[in-house]
Amino acid sequence: EVQLVESGGGLVQPGGSLRLSCAVSGFTFSRYWMSWVRQAPGKGLEWVANIKQDGSEKYYVDSVKGRFTISRDNAKNSLFLEMDSLRAEDTAVFYCARVETHMITIGGLTVDFDYWGQGTLVTVSS
């Protein structure tokens, strides 16, 4: 059974730091891109970052570039999100998600999130 379990959320002051972790099981972690997706209270979904299987490629939404760092430890089947210079607008439930790619008819690959964790709440407030 595929499982993703996030941890590390909590209350932090503006300007502070937090490190989120996602422990995965039930699939070969090193074969998949992984992502973080967040959801502010009562709002929609926002993709945050992606990381390639070997960690050699990372992509971020503009609003977190330079402040957040995605990483992974394939030996420990774990995904991480280091968050610095946190702002009130970063308050959200953060989900880790497995990336599945699908070949489409014109030869490209879609990026879909086929398994998700239960989420961990990050609250940035003084």
Added chain:
Amino acid sequence: DIQMTQSPSSLSASVGDRVTITCRASQSITTYLSWYQQKPGKAPKLLIYAASSLQSGVPSRFSGSGSGTDFTLTINSLQPEDFATYYCQQSYSNPITFGQGTRLEIK
């Protein structure tokens, strides 16, 4: 960035109804379009990928169509467990973006 706009933002329907949710991209995304279902307090669930392909384990009453900029999610014969919020998502280019969501409520 590619903007994804869903309509309507909310709708009410009854068990057994057929409903359609629309998603429009701000530029062509060919078929790099996915649909998700999210229930309160739960993580999203992938329903449709590549605009019209049904994710494994998803009931066949869900279907997707469209290409370019205009897409639809159709749910035939609504079941009680289908009342939830639905999101579209494009992966044509970074940043990956989602629609604002469509809340499907019981009439």
